[in-house]
Amino acid sequence: MLTKPVLAIAVLAVLAAGLSAPLSSQGTSQKSAARALDLDPGPANAAPDPLAPPDVVGPAPAAPGAASAPAAAAAEDVDPIVVLVRQRLAAPPAGRGEERDDTAGLAAFYAETARPTWTGKDGFTVRATAAISEIRKADDWGLKAAAFDLPAAPDASATPELLAAAEIKLAAAVLKYARHARGGRLDPRSVSRIFDQKPTIYDPKTVLQALAASDAVDAYLRALHPKHPQFERLRQAMLAARGARKEAEAPPPVRIAAGPVIKPGADHEQVAILRQRLAVSAGDGKDTLYDETLVAAVKAHQRQHGLEPTGILNGATRAALNDAGQRPSSADGVRRLVLNMERWRWMPENLGALYVWDSVPDQMASVVQDGKVVLSEKMVVGKLGSPTPVFSADMQFIIFHPSWGVPKGIKQYELGPQLSKAGGGWFFGGYSASAVLKAHGLQVSHAGRPVNPDSVNWSKVDISQFHFTQPPGPTNVLGIVKFRFPNKHDVYMHDTPERHLFGGATRAFSHGCMRVQNPIRLAEVLLAADRGWGPDKVQQYVRTGGEIKLDKPIPVHVTYFTAVADEAGKLTYRHDLYGLDSKLATALEGQAVHVTSAGAPAAEPIPAAERRAAAPLRTRKKAPGDAPFNPFASIFGN
Secondary structure, eight states, X not given: OOOHHHHHHHXXXXXXXXXXXXXXXXXXXXXXXXXXXXXXXXXXXXXXXXXXOOOOOSOOOOOTTOOOOOOOOOXXXXXXXXXXXXXXXXXXXXXXXXXXXXXXXXXXXXXXXXXXXXXXXXXXXXXXXXXXXXXXXXXXXXXXXXXXOOOOOOOTTOOHHHHHHHHHHHHHHHHHHHHHHTTTTSOHHHHOTTBOOOOOOOOHHHHHHHHHHOSOHHHHHHTTSOOOHHHHHHHHHHHHHHHSOOGGGSOOOXXXXXXXXXXXXXXXXXXXXXXHHXXXXXXXXXXXXXXXXXXXXHHHHHHHXXXXXXXXXXXXXXXXXXXXXXXXXXXXXXXXXXHXXXXXXXXXXXXXXXXXXXXXXXXXXXXXXXXXXXXXXXXXXXXXXXXOOBEEEXXXXXXXXXXXXXXXXXXXXXXXXXXXXXXXXXXXXXXXXXXXXXXXXXXXXXXXXXXXXXXXXTTTSOGGGEEEEEOSSTTOTTTXXXXXXXXXXXXXXXXXXXXXXXXXXOOEEESSOEEESSXXXXXXXXXXXXXXXXXXXHHHHHHHOEEEEEEEEEEEEEEOOSEEEOTTOOEEXXXXXXXHHHHHHHHHHTSOOOOOOOOOOXXXXXXXHHHHHHSOOOOOOOOGGGSOOOTTHHXXXX
């Protein structure tokens, strides 16, 4: 029988051998540590892409149609009303930033003009009457007419002082209307940090110059609203909703009760209800037969709601049908249309002849060319704790077989704690630092030189000074291809080896980046448009790798719209994934508002791997079985 000293020496020899063994043979604790890491190519506290364009800081652009300033008039040629206006505007502007800008614009405009725009000896001018009439219709454009303080009409006996006051008041109301029409009711970033958008607001002085030169002031004010077709469709839907009959008078939508899985060709009583729900008549007169015409309608509905278009009526499809059939209350319906109209005011005026449209609520990526959708693919978006930001940027590169650098936040909150616990193998800390990195295929360097991870005391160093890289390969988190559109959030679109994440209708699992289900097809469509390449040329890069700089940058618009109208005016409501409708409504209305969201997209039971991916980041507590083996426990006691 071995004595305790001899046994201890033997155990030490076994430990020494264990330290040099591969990860697969070093015990469950290393594997557990690897599973606990939530490595994902999102932007968690990442630095901006080095090619990201800087935020534009400078004077506001001039309004279209603004005439250049006329030659200065002699003092005796200035209208008495304008003299009084100048005196009233001589004080330093007060109020909020936008109001101060408007007041400064008023002063600058009237300093250069000799004649009033809105008033005269007979009261209001024709321009004033047209402007007031249009502003009073603000509700028809998703604004609030009550927000604009309009002057009362002066009569022929009005004094110059009263006319000067009316001139200033109407000019201020016109500027406020112009700002609201352009998306300047509020700063999108004040609603949520998710919205990284800056509406184009025209310089106030040039707005007044343009209106003074316009023969149709009302038409000019209308033209300040977005010209996107979707904005006008939502506006028409809003007008129709306000004038529609009360919701109680409309018949309730047909709902489909829970039941068995029904496949094409089956004969079942629920098929008749399904026909009513989708308004599809039976070709042979048999309502209960699940024929090809009905199957095609179901597939179309499944695609629209992010489900696999199998044509099979299952629990997920039933729930999607029922959710789509639920109409919001009349007030909520109108409000949601207004909210989405407001978001359109934040979009760029020109989306591009060819652009990528990433819809976060839809969790879909589309390519639009000449106004037509030429490709749509499922995508995975950011989870609630690390949402995908909303912004526009230009795609410049498509990279095949990319390397991945671990972002700062993941280094600090995910990788760092695991490395700090490592102590040179299961002899000390349960696993080695090199084992943690090997489990995820990561390499580490410092100041451009490779580092032996087991030689570093990770609990003492600043991990942000180290660079962790995952080289190309079958387990690389970026997959085969990455689409880079430089931005300050350092988010991008890419492939993923985690194909199971595309199976559910809710696909919010990332740190913010967007994973595309069929990225190679996306690359083919974009490179065909940019370079004229065929699929064979793209496949060469799939096999060999490489970075392609696009000849012409392609705009990428990451968007958040929860109401969409098709060409026929039919509305579809999207699930408010991040709960932003209520936040925007509260900001616009100045009081707490709760907006009822459309039902969450239905999904089949989510696999355990997906639930782990969707869970908030946290330090995982060790289960009893995860405790590293301590060989001295039975020798010296523990």
